[in-house]
Amino acid sequence: MTSTNFDPRILKAPHPVPGAPDNWKRFLSFNTDAKVIGIQYIATSLLFLLVGGLLAMIVRGELITPPADLVDPTVYNGLYTMHGTVMLFLFLFPVLNGLNNLLIPTMIGAPDMAFPRLNAAAFWLVPVFAVLLMASFFIPGGPAQAGWWSYPPMSIQNPLGHFINGEQLWLLAVALSGISSIFGAINFVTTIVRMRAPGMGFFKMPLYCWTAWGAQTIQLIGLPALTGGAIMLLFDLSFGTSFFRPEGGGDPVLYQHFFWFYSHPAVYVMVLPVFGIFSEVFTCYARKPLFGYKFVALASFGIVFLSLIVWVHHMFYTGTPNWMRILFMFTTMTIAVPTGVKVFAWVATLWGGKLRLTTPMLFCLGGLLNFIFAGITGVMLGTVPIDIHVGNTYFVVAHFHYVIFNAIVLGVFAAVYHWFPKFTGHMYYEGLGKLHFVLTFVGCTLNWLPLHWAGLLGMPRRVASYDPEFAIWNVIASIGAFILGVAAIPFILNMVSSWARGPKSPPNPWGAIGLEWLLPSPPPAENFEDDVPTVINNPYGYGLGEPQVADEDFYIRRAQEA
Amino acid sequence: MTSSDSSLQLNHTPGHVKHSGHNLTGFVIFLCSESIIFLAFFAGFTIFKLTSPEWLPPGVDGLDIKMPLINTIVLVSSSFVAYFAERYLHKGNLWGFRIVWLITMLMGAYFVYGQYVEWSNLEFGLGSGVFGGTFYLLTGFHGLHVITGIGLMGLMLYHSFRPGNYDKGDMGVTAVSLFWHFVDVIWIILFVLIYVWQRY
Ligand code: HEM
Numbered sequence: 211m212t213s214t215n216f217d218p219r220i221l222k223a224p225h226p227v228p229g230a231p232d233n234w235k236r237f238l239s240f241n242t243d244a245k246v247i248g249i250q251y252i253a254t255s256l257l258f259l260l261v262g263g264l265l266a267m268i269v270r271g272e273l274i275t276p277p278a279d280l281v282d283p284t285v286y287n288g289l290y291t292m293h294g295t296v297m298l299f300l301f302l303f304p305v306l307n308g309l310n311n312l313l314i315p316t317m318i319g320a321p322d323m324a325f326p327r328l329n330a331a332a333f334w335l336v337p338v339f340a341v342l343l344m345a346s347f348f349i350p351g352g353p354a355q356a357g358w359w360s361y362p363p364m365s366i367q368n369p370l371g372h373f374i375n376g377e378q379l380w381l382l383a384v385a386l387s388g389i390s391s392i393f394g395a396i397n398f399v400t401t402i403v404r405m406r407a408p409g410m411g412f413f414k415m416p417l418y419c420w421t422a423w424g425a426q427t428i429q430l431i432g433l434p435a436l437t438g439g440a441i442m443l444l445f446d447l448s449f450g451t452s453f454f455r456p457e458g459g460g461d462p463v464l465y466q467h468f469f470w471f472y473s474h475p476a477v478y479v480m481v482l483p484v485f486g487i488f489s490e491v492f493t494c495y496a497r498k499p500l501f502g503y504k505f506v507a508l509a510s511f512g513i514v515f516l517s518l519i520v521w522v523h524h525m526f527y528t529g530t531p532n533w534m535r536i537l538f539m540f541t542t543m544t545i546a547v548p549t550g551v552k553v554f555a556w557v558a559t560l561w562g563g564k565l566r567l568t569t570p571m572l573f574c575l576g577g578l579l580n581f582i583f584a585g586i587t588g589v590m591l592g593t594v595p596i597d598i599h600v601g602n603t604y605f606v607v608a609h610f611h612y613v614i615f616n617a618i619v620l621g622v623f624a625a626v627y628h629w630f631p632k633f634t635g636h637m638y639y640e641g642l643g644k645l646h647f648v649l650t651f652v653g654c655t656l657n658w659l660p661l662h663w664a665g666l667l668g669m670p671r672r673v674a675s676y677d678p679e680f681a682i683w684n685v686i687a688s689i690g691a692f693i694l695g696v697a698a699i700p701f702i703l704n705m706v707s708s709w710a711r712g713p714k715s716p717p718n719p720w721g722a723i724g725l726e727w728l729l730p731s732p733p734p735a736e737n738f739e740d741d742v743p744t745v746i747n748n749p750y751g752y753g754l755g756e757p758q759v760a761d762e763d764f765y766i767r768r769a770q771e772a
Numbered sequence: 773m774t775s776s777d778s779s780l781q782l783n784h785t786p787g788h789v790k791h792s793g794h795n796l797t798g799f800v801i802f803l804c805s806e807s808i809i810f811l812a813f814f815a816g817f818t819i820f821k822l823t824s825p826e827w828l829p830p831g832v833d834g835l836d837i838k839m840p841l842i843n844t845i846v847l848v849s850s851s852f853v854a855y856f857a858e859r860y861l862h863k864g865n866l867w868g869f870r871i872v873w874l875i876t877m878l879m880g881a882y883f884v885y886g887q888y889v890e891w892s893n894l895e896f897g898l899g900s901g902v903f904g905g906t907f908y909l910l911t912g913f914h915g916l917h918v919i920t921g922i923g924l925m926g927l928m929l930y931h932s933f934r935p936g937n938y939d940k941g942d943m944g945v946t947a948v949s950l951f952w953h954f955v956d957v958i959w960i961i962l963f964v965l966i967y968v969w970q971r972y
């Protein structure tokens with residue numbers, strides 16, 4: 211493409227949102243700019259990663275010795291329930307919505323989300339339900355104790371008889387979180403479907419957007435079912451109905467159906483965006499095109515579809531009829547196909563590439579390795595006889611933490627590092643980043659690998675005391691957990707100091723392909739404003755010499771001169 | 773491809789006003805999602821009715837169908853009335869729109885009133901087994917939607933008096949009448965499940 215020395219378009223200065231304070235205070239205000247909201251989400255959720263992590267440290271501290279000596283068993287029930295809830299609803303969902311806010315508009319060349327005010331409202335619900343949930347620590351009877359899945363009859367017992375109780379606050383918080391997620395999902399899907407740059411057909415769209423789209427579709431289909439179940443549970447708890455009370459003609463298993471119809475796919479709400487992150491990061495640091503781009507893209511929706519028809523595998527051991535078990539065992543196995551397509555594509559992409567082992571690449575490689583391992587234990591759990599044997603043991607706990615922490619959270623860290631220069635305008639410190647990676651990888655492996663054995667030997671989950679024969683596994687696990695606690699220090703140090711004083715970042719420090727890298731770092735309020743590039747290729751042309759957009763030189767120069 | 777035409781417009785209109793055209797897309801997505809809550813309740817109702825050992829609470833032998841039937845007729849016809857109101861608006865007959873729109877609202881209000889009368893004459897409550905629970909849950913949750921719909925229609929009526937209100941199109945009215953049809957369809961399913969099915 212031709213580019214003369216003087217291009218008048220370059221002179222147009224980016225204009226900020228009128229009336230928005232342009233300093234750090236905007237992060238504390240009802241701001242409608244997706245890039246501000248994205249950082250609000252991410253900062254808030256990382257704070258709650260610390261809270262959830264602290265709860266986990268207490269839990270692991272209790273489990274380092276066989277008897278229940280640190281906290282008593284009721285308190286222990288509250289601790290793991292709140293740990294799980296905080297991690298899912300206050301850390302993982304918000305952090306992913308934060309990434310969506312930063313990445314979706316910039317990756318597709320939109321100026322903002324489709325509904326900026328709805329977007330801000332969705333974010334500001336997070337602190338509201340966070341306060342509700344945290345308040346439950348301070349009321350008589352303490353927080354909810356029925357586990358993160360809140361099964362009746364445990365969850366509708368209300369032993370103290372107060373109208374306001376921990377379980378009720380828990381349900382309200384989860385309901386508000388659902389509303390916030392639905393607001394978010396409507397926004398993300400509309401933005402992706404309606405606001406892509408000229409020329410960006412679906413098969414020229416970055417994979418992060420594909421996976422986010424799939425994930426948000428699950429939210430739209432699944433969350434309302436959980437909301438329906440949660441409303442009924444709240445009525446049982448507080449208004450005297452008996453939907454799930456067997457003594458009143460109700461059926462507690464029905465709740466489990468509502469719950470898992472959403473909560474199995476919810477795993478894919480969390481893991482799909484991380485698949486997207488893997489695809490972006492592997493191609494960038496292996497400098498190779500993504501192997502089988504179209505199949506990887508389509509596999510996202512294969513996963514969405516299948517994830518909606520496997521939920522009963524969580525109920526194999528709770529009185530499910532045999533025909534249903536076999537049916538859902540079969541559907542569960544099929545999900546290995548689209549997932550396998552993706553894993554195969556990543557491995558093929560990495561194969562023979564010249565890998566640049568930056569911090570985000572290390573996190574993604576570690577995450578992929580762990581994900582493959584978790585996939586194997588997952589298939590084991592999907593097999594009815596194995597699940598009946600190890601269901602409700604530490605094997606399950608180890609499996610799902612391998613997915614959720616060792617793969618998903620590692621992927622999230624990778625994304626935070628990879629796009630940190632883009633959205634803060636500063637480089638992070640590579641040394642601290644690598645230290646963070648090493649501590650995290652060692653910590654998470656020590657923490658959950660040994661627990662598989664404890665589970666296979668029969669150690670039950672959700673207990674404060676256990677048989678001394680399991681002690682050795684638990685000591686190793688607790689040491690791993692404390693290493694993870696220490697890993698937070700280099701991470702926080704890195705984020706705070708590099709944002710405050712880190713070297714300035716160029717527009718494209720990694721030589722990456724993607725519309726977001728054609729913007730200045732940090733991007734102006736309206737991203738490309740009036741000059742949205744026309745997309746001509748898919749974003750993974752590494753080493754092929756194909757520009758992603760028409761007139762690419764102009765955009766590169768404009769970003770550099772901003 | 774829808775993407776390119778909408779994005780081309782993006783290039784030439786400044787600021788955040790440019791994407792108001794996506795409102796309807798967003799609203800339709802919302803309605804699809806909302807319908808799944810009802811689907812969950814319907815599924816719950818069906819399972820309870822099929823499996824519950826004692827369905828009707830003691831002393832209750834079914835629901836009277838006459839009053840709800842009248843209500844059904846009123847609500848279903850109000851959907852058609854809303855459609856005519858929209859037609860008037862498209863033809864630029866503002867007063868025609870306002871009057872017919874108001875009639876829709878009144879029919880909705882009649883429905884809520886009918887529901888209230890029915891509720892106050894029932895001899896069972898929310899706590900009367902799964903029958904009572906699901907009955908009040910379903911009709912109550914649907915009733916909330918009817919009330920919301922009337923509120924939204926009122927808002928649209930109020931907006932219609934604002935000068936220049938339709939300069940950017942009448943997306944709001946389209947969305948609200950879509951909502952009203954949605955509430956209507958949900959009611960039909962609900963009516964069949966709760967009132968018609970009990971006879972068989
Ligand atoms: C900081 C590292 C972490 C440690 C040391 C840790 C440790 C634990 C432990 C010991 C349990 C109790 C298991 C049981 O008895 O059933 C647990 C449960 C759980 N954790 Fe973690 N965890 C960590 C991070 C996470 C993360 C990042 C998530 C999700 C985003 C998560 C989600 C859960 C959930 C959902 C439960 C189940 C709670 C329940 O049984 O109701 N954890 N965790």
Ligand SMILES: [Cu+2]
Pocket residue numbers: 473474475520521523524
């Ligand atoms: Cu599952």
